[in-house]
Amino acid sequence: MRVRFTKMQGAGNDFVVLDATHAPLALSTAQLRQLGDRRFGVGADQILVVEAATRPGVDFRYRIFNGATGAEVEHCGNGARCFVRYVRAHGLTERDTIRVETMNNLLELHQQPDGRVTVDMNRPVFDPKRVPFDAEGLVPRELNGFALWPLDLPDDRRERRPGARQVEVAVLSMGNPHAVLRVDNVNEAPVAELGPMIEAHPRFPRKVNVGFMQVQSRAQIALRVFERDAGETLACGTGACAAVVAGIRLGWLDAKVDVTTRGGHLTIEWAGGDAPVLMTGPAETVFEGEIEL
Numbered sequence: 001m002r003v004r005f006t007k008m009q010g011a012g013n014d015f016v017v018l019d020a021t022h023a024p025l026a027l028s029t030a031q032l033r034q035l036g037d038r039r040f041g042v043g044a045d046q047i048l049v050v051e052a053a054t055r056p057g058v059d060f061r062y063r064i065f066n067g068a069t070g071a072e073v074e075h076c077g078n079g080a081r082c083f084v085r086y087v088r089a090h091g092l093t094e095r096d097t098i099r100v101e102t103m104n105n106l107l108e109l110h111q112q113p114d115g116r117v118t119v120d121m122n123r124p125v126f127d128p129k130r131v132p133f134d135a136e137g138l139v140p141r142e143l144n145g146f147a148l149w150p151l152d153l154p155d156d157r158r159e160r161r162p163g164a165r166q167v168e169v170a171v172l173s174m175g176n177p178h179a180v181l182r183v184d185n186v187n188e189a190p191v192a193e194l195g196p197m198i199e200a201h202p203r204f205p206r207k208v209n210v211g212f213m214q215v216q217s218r219a220q221i222a223l224r225v226f227e228r229d230a231g232e233t234l235a236c237g238t239g240a241c242a243a244v245v246a247g248i249r250l251g252w253l254d255a256k257v258d259v260t261t262r263g264g265h266l267t268i269e270w271a272g273g274d275a276p277v278l279m280t281g282p283a284e285t286v287f288e289g290e291i292e293l
Contacts, residue, residue, distance in 0.1 A: 001031070001292070001293045002290055002293075003018065003027075003035075003290065003292075004019070004288070005018055005035070005042060005288065005289060005291060006086060006285060006287075006288045007044070007285070007287050007288070008085065008086065008284065008286060009082070009284055009286055010078035010079070010082050010235065010237070010264075010281060010282060010283040011078060011234065011235035011237075011261055011263040011264030011265065011266060011281055012233070012234025012235045012261065012263015012264055013045050013076075013078035013079070013233055013263060014043070014234075014286070015044050015045065015047065015048050015078075015079050015082050016042050016043075016048070017047075017048045017049075017050065017082060017083070018048070018050065019050050019090065019092075020050060020051045021050055021051060021052050021060070021092060025049060027049075027293070029070035029071070030070065031070075031293040032047055032065045032067075032070035033067075033068070033069065033070040034291075035067070035291065035293070036068055037067075041291065042291060044067040045066075045067050045227070045230055045233050046067050046073070046076055046079055046230075047064070047065040048062055048063070048064055048076075048079050048086075049062060049063045049065070050062050050083065050086065051063065054101065057099065058099045058106065059087075059098045059099050059100060060083075060092070060093075060100045060101075061101045062079075062100055062101075062102060063102070064076050064079055064102065066228075066229050068229055068231075069229050071229065072103065073103075073228070074102070074105070074176045075102060075103070075174065075175030075176045075238055076238065077121055077174070077236075077241060077279050078235055078237040078281070078283075079237070080100070080109055080119045080237070081109070081116075081117035081119060081279075082283040083109065084098055084109045084110075084111050084117045084283065085111070085117065085283040085284070086285075089285065096111050097109070097110045098110075102175070104175060105122055105175045107119060107120060107121070107122070108120040112280070116280050116281060116282055116283075117280070117281065117282075117283050118278055118280040119237070119278070120276045121174055121175070121237075121241050121276060121278065121279050122174075122276050122277070123274055123275070123277070124174055124242070124270075124277060125172060125173035125174075126171075126172050126249075128171060131171055131172065131173045131177045131208075132177065132205055132206060133149070133203055133208075134202070135149065135171075138150060144249065144250050144251035145249075146170065146246070147170070148169065148170055148250075149168065149169055149170075150167075150168055151166065151167050151168075151179075151198065151201060151203065152165070152166050153165040153167060153194065153197045153198070153201075167181055167194065167198070168181070169181055170249070170250065172245060173242075174238040174241045174242050174245075175238060176238055177204060177206060177207070177208040177209065177228075178208060178210075178211060178239060178242035179198055179204070179208045179209070179210050179211070180210075180211040180213055180242055180243050180246040180247075181194075181210070181211065181212055182214075182215065182247075182252075183212050183214055186213070186214040186223065186224050187222075189212040189224060191210075191224050192226075192232070194210070194212075194226075195210045195226025195232060196226070198210045198226075199226060199228055207228040207229070208228065209225060209226070209227050209228055209236060209238065209239050209242070210226040211223055211224070211236075211239045211243045212224045212225070215247060215252050215253065218252070218253055218254045218257075219253070219254050219256065219257055220257065220258050220260070221243060221244065221253070221258075221259055221260070222261075223239065223240055223243050223259050223261055224261070224262065225261075227239070233263075234261060234262045234264075235262070235264060235266070237279055240261065240266045240279065241268055241277045241279055243259070244257045244259065244268040244270060244277075245268075245270050245277060248272065255269060255272070256269045257269075264281065264282060266279060266280065267279070268280075
């Protein structure tokens with residue numbers, strides 16, 4: 001099976017984009033993993049499949065698959081920006097503002113005159129059961145009326161004693177689950193060590209994306225994200241939104257925040273309450289080609 005693809009990236013978070021608007025594209029999990037493989041395939045954090053809309057008032061539907069596992073996932077902010085650039089560049093629409101449906105969301109995307117894309121990421125979800133997060137038996141520390149949850153992690157092997165490691169996390173969903181930790185220096189944060197422990201913590205039944213946030217000012221943070229089933233990525237759009245929303249709720253940040261990731265810069269805005277989270281950032285085509293699957 002020969003498949004045409006476009007390789008794209010948004011702030012270093014990279015994607016393989018496939019057009020299924022004219023005919024269904026049914027790829028197996030193994031074929032999706034091959035596309036995502038950086039040695040034997042194209043290589044991508046995630047694979048985006050563009051499809052025709054299934055409901056009125058919507059322009060497109062798109063599906064998101066993890067590049068490492070081939071499993072379908074709920075949401076990806078950086079992917080949404082690449083989606084906009086893709087459908088416009090390939091003549092599928094001429095609109096600057098596009099409405100798209102995903103597995104569990106309806107998104108409004110807008111291409112700015114400077115080429116950046118703003119994504120309406122919908123409202124954050126704080127109810128632990130809806131994240132989902134098992135909070136039973138935990139007593140959170142409240143800061144500015146928002147909960148920081150204690151998580152016990154496996155024994156610190158260096159100290160060889162139980163109970164040597166506990167972290168506090170803000171928990172929320174941006175269409176997918178996130179746990180956010182504040183760190184003093186993001187470059188020195190133990191992402192490779194703590195990321196897998198928190199990602200697979202039993203209190204997150206569907207695993208969790210883990211954000212390590214350094215607050216540099218009320219309008220600036222640095223962020224690293226350990227993503228579910230992918231490891232640390234150069235950027236994570238929903239992770240940036242989750243970190244900023246948590247920082248605002250905790251009283252650390254203002255309503256508009258610039259986020260520096262290892263792959264680039266994003267701007268996140270949230271007015272609080274029931275307001276949607278807005279994310280603005282770059283999206284670029286890297287190359288196009290065909291692959292035999």
